[in-house]
Amino acid sequence: MNQVPAFAKEPQLLFINGRWLESSSQQYFEDVNPATEEVITNIAKATKKDVDFAVKSAQEAMRGNSWGGFSSKQRGKVIFKIAALLEKYKEEFATLETLDTGKTITESLYADIATSVDVLEYYAGCATKIEGTTLPTDSKFFTFTLKEPVGVVGCIVPWNFPLLLAVWKIAPALAAGNTVILKPSMMTPLTALRFAKLTEEAGLPPGVLNVLPGAGSEIGSYMVEHPGINKISFTGETQTGKEILAGSVDTLKRVTLELGGKSPNIIFKDADIEMASKGAFNAIFYNKGEVCCAGSRLFVERGVHADVITRLVERAGRTTPGDPLKQTTRLGPLISRSQLEKVQSYTETGKKEGAQLVIGGEKPKELLKGYYFKPTIFDGVRNDMKIAREEIFGPLLSVIEFEDFNDVITKSNDTFYGLAAGIWTRDVSKAIKASRALKAGTVWINCYNFFDASAPFGGYKQSGVGRELGLKGLDPYTELKTVWISTE
Numbered sequence: 006m007n008q009v010p011a012f013a014k015e016p017q018l019l020f021i022n023g024r025w026l027e028s029s030s031q032q033y034f035e036d037v038n039p040a041t042e043e044v045i046t047n048i049a050k051a052t053k054k055d056v057d058f059a060v061k062s063a064q065e066a067m068r069g070n071s072w073g074g075f076s077s078k079q080r081g082k083v084i085f086k087i088a089a090l091l092e093k094y095k096e097e098f099a100t101l102e103t104l105d106t107g108k109t110i111t112e113s114l115y116a117d118i119a120t121s122v123d124v125l126e127y128y129a130g131c132a133t134k135i136e137g138t139t140l141p142t143d144s145k146f147f148t149f150t151l152k153e154p155v156g157v158v159g160c161i162v163p164w165n166f167p168l169l170l171a172v173w174k175i176a177p178a179l180a181a182g183n184t185v186i187l188k189p190s191m192m193t194p195l196t197a198l199r200f201a202k203l204t205e206e207a208g209l210p211p212g213v214l215n216v217l218p219g220a221g222s223e224i225g226s227y228m229v230e231h232p233g234i235n236k237i238s239f240t241g242e243t244q245t246g247k248e249i250l251a252g253s254v255d256t257l258k259r260v261t262l263e264l265g266g267k268s269p270n271i272i273f274k275d276a277d278i279e280m281a282s283k284g285a286f287n288a289i290f291y292n293k294g295e296v297c298c299a300g301s302r303l304f305v306e307r308g309v310h311a312d313v314i315t316r317l318v319e320r321a322g323r324t325t326p327g328d329p330l331k332q333t334t335r336l337g338p339l340i341s342r343s344q345l346e347k348v349q350s351y352t353e354t355g356k357k358e359g360a361q362l363v364i365g366g367e368k369p370k371e372l373l374k375g376y377y378f379k380p381t382i383f384d385g386v387r388n389d390m391k392i393a394r395e396e397i398f399g400p401l402l403s404v405i406e407f408e409d410f411n412d413v414i415t416k417s418n419d420t421f422y423g424l425a426a427g428i429w430t431r432d433v434s435k436a437i438k439a440s441r442a443l444k445a446g447t448v449w450i451n452c453y454n455f456f457d458a459s460a461p462f463g464g465y466k467q468s469g470v471g472r473e474l475g476l477k478g479l480d481p482y483t484e485l486k487t488v489w490i491s492t493e
């Protein structure tokens with residue numbers, strides 16, 4: 006399984022209109038493995054001209070003689086086929102994802118790729134269930150609604166879950182009859198391109214899915230402003246989300262945004278402390294903390310604080326970063342040198358702010374190559390410190406002690422983010438009361454980081470606009486048309 010797939014050994018081209026094409030600039034960029042700092046392969050870098058061609062192709066595919074003429078049943082069948090092929094090639098995809106991101110092979114296989122298959126199957130089934138309604142208007146009329154595709158959808162995704170987050174967008178977009186232009190992050194283009202190849206094999210018509218790796222500041226923003234693109238579905242940083250919203254004003258295109266977070270994870274003293282500590286550890290260190298909903302602010306109630314810290318430190322001590330392609334590794338390298346430097350700089354900030362570094366805070370000395378960083382825990386953090394307020398996006402946990410229920414809810418909500426929250430308690434009433442009080446799009450009780458294709462996900466406040474997954478996740482890919490027929 007861990008051999009480098011042939012796909013990663015070849016330079017890769019752009020996928021437009023069902024063809025593999027050089028960039029119009031003939032330029033390539035280097036795709037780097039964060040575990041070795043070596044170049045995996047070269048990737049064609051898309052230009053604005055390439056985007057124009059992809060838009061034209063995606064528009065043509067919307068016509069009746071192509072994807073636009075497919076029945077919902079036919080669309081569903083193609084998406085089921087894509088899911089089956091992804092299942093068939095899951096080990097190759099998992100290896101590509103690990104090479105590109107540094108996430109462990111276990112995470113790639115059992116989370117990223119397995120969940121991508123689930124999401125494709127879920128929306129394949131939804132294709133035949135997109136329904137309008139009849140409306141109780143005056144009896145002189147027969148009035149009904151239709152749900153139609155929005156058109157050409159631009160999907161712009163980040164590097165932390167490259168294929169999975171692309172599939173969260175592509176699957177509902179295709180189920181609803183749209184065509185797609187996917188722009189992966191330049192740091193992680195491999196699985197998006199391999200996925201394009203897979204869709205050819207599944208019989209997706211040319212132009213329905215186009216994949217263009219390239220710079221966000223160049224082709225990403227161009228896609229946002231492009232009059233031929235009807236909707237943008239974006240996942241990434243909150244600041245980029247704001248730029249995207251601003252850039253979409255002229256064309257008033259539909260926009261959904263999945264953005265950053267600084268999620269509170271609350272351990273009440275009546276919790277099962279071992280379960281809560283283990284859960285809190287995984288909530289931050291899963292995928293090296295490069296998770297939008299990471300439980301990066303851990304609130305622990307006075308009385309159990311020392312016990313929780315001891316358990317967290319013990320776990321961190323035995324979680325040694327290492328080669329992500331090894332089955333036994335639990336923590337891989339960060340995505341890039343700049344991400345590593347960002348986490349190092351926040352570690353210094355935490356110390357300067359007076360928080361107490363209890364473990365980690367450095368690169369493992371024995372790993373000379375690769376962007377590795379030890380699991381890092383700060384205790385004695387105050388909610389107004391930078392390390393408690395800003396999204397770090399790395400393996401750094403801020404532990405904050407709290408006094409009582411009202412204190413922790415106030416502090417938890419004192420952030421401009423609102424993506425997720427966690428609660429650990431044996432008291433059902435308290436859990437329900439807290440889940441109602443927390444301003445977050447997802448609340449996990451006695452668990453963390455669980456996802457399902459049927460469960461909507463998205464942010465309150467500056468963590469996003471709209472929801473992905475579930476039936477709610479289909480709506481942004483449809484336009485609602487109301488039809489009035491006079492019966493007189």
Ligand code: NAD
Pocket residue numbers: 161162163164165166170188189190191219220221222224225226227229240241242243245246248249263264265266296297298396398424463464468469
């Ligand atoms: P990013 O915002 O830098 O980039 C995301 C994508 O947008 C990339 O493909 C990039 O090339 C493109 N882009 C950059 N500038 C652009 C612009 N001006 N116009 C259009 N496109 C542009 O984010 P990142 O560093 O790749 O990813 C990490 C961020 O993603 C974190 O903030 C994290 O919280 C967030 N995230 C959110 C979710 C969620 O579901 N809410 C999930 C995963 C990651």
